[in-house]
Amino acid sequence: MxxxxxxxxxxxxxxxxxxxxxxxxxxxxxxxxxxxxxxxxxxxxxxxxxxxxxxxxxxxxxxxxxxxxxxxxxxxxxxxxxxxxxxxxIEAEPLMIMHKGKILDANLKKRYYNVNDLLEMLREQGIFDPDQVEVALIEPDGELSVLKKTEYEPPAAKDFNAFKQTTTPASHLAAKEIIIDGKIIEQGLAQSGLTREELTAQLNNKGITNMADVTVAMLTPEGELYVDRQKDSKDS
Known part of the structure; x- marks a missing residue:
């Protein structure tokens, strides 16, 4: 003692x-x-x-x-x-997991993240529409770094003299997941106001005939349907 x-x-x-x-x-x-x-x-x-x-x-x-x-x-x-x-x-390199609004599924799995993890990290940065993302990287410490597409970047001080700032009210359905990893989220579908037939039709309009090919489908703040397919490449 x-x-x-x-x-x-x-x-x-x-x-x-x-x-x-x-x-x-x-x-x-x-x-x-x-x-x-x-x-x-x-x-x-x-x-x-x-x-x-x-x-x-x-x-x-x-x-x-x-x-x-x-x-x-x-x-x-x-x-x-x-x-x-x-x-x-010794230190992991930053890994690109999104490019031009598309989720790079293979890279996402390399860091043992799933789609819900990614969507949560995007929301923490105020991004409710994944299509606004130009590039997203997972840093060695696990943090997410995001570069938005030019049209979605906030205006700099020098831009206020040339442009009048406008705001778009966010929908209460923003970031409501409808499909995750090829499976329909029934609650999200019901809240979206879409029927299965309407959802299938919108997917068909985007060239998607098999729901299993969808990594995530969700409503954007503007009420548009955002869809990311499995096996997106950064060059697509």
Whole structure:
């Protein structure tokens, strides 16, 4: 058992060491951490807690472990900075998952995301119509970066002298999914006001005869039917 004074000394020393490590390694917000960063952080935290609470794990052993982990991280960072090939191996590259309003299904699956995940991330960025997206990338930290098509970008300050800003009221049915992965969402279909026959007709007008080919179909804020097919390529 640790007595009170020994526990206080161990805690203060480890907290000081962790503060020094944080200053050396730099700071990132939790949303910027990659999975590897997160795991290393857990390991360093576990080493610190073990030193504080376990008498079998001496202060010297703990400090050696913390220094070793810090040196390892610094080496990884230096290698990543110096060698592009190593950077690609250590850190995942941004992956394009949408191009010109089309979802790149194969790339989406590489990051273990499904269509609902993508639609949620788009809505978080205020995008309720996937057709407004020029390019969407999943960053190494899992965040979604989106470039809208030019016509959907908000006007810059210099544009206000030339154009009068207009607003289009968003439909209450915006982003209501009607088809997901080839299956009709009955609630979404009912709320859309479309019958199955009308939905089939609209799909046929877009050249889609098999509903199983549809990754997602949904209503846009303008009331239009947005459809994305399976196996879209970025060149299509």
């Amino acid at each position: 640790l007595d009170g004074l020994d526990l206080i000394i161990r805690t203060l020393l480890i907290l000081g060491a962790l503060l020094l490590i944080a200053r050396i390694l730099g700071r990132r917000t939790l949303s910027e951490l990659t999975f590897y960063d997160f795991v290393i952080g857990l390991i360093i935290g576990n080493i610190g807690s073990a030193v504080i609470t376990e008498t079998e794990f001496g202060m010297l052993q703990g400090l050696v472990s913390l220094v070793t982990a810090t040196i390892w991280l610094l080496l990884i960072e230096m290698i990543s900075l110096k060698f592009v090939a190593a950077r690609k191996l």
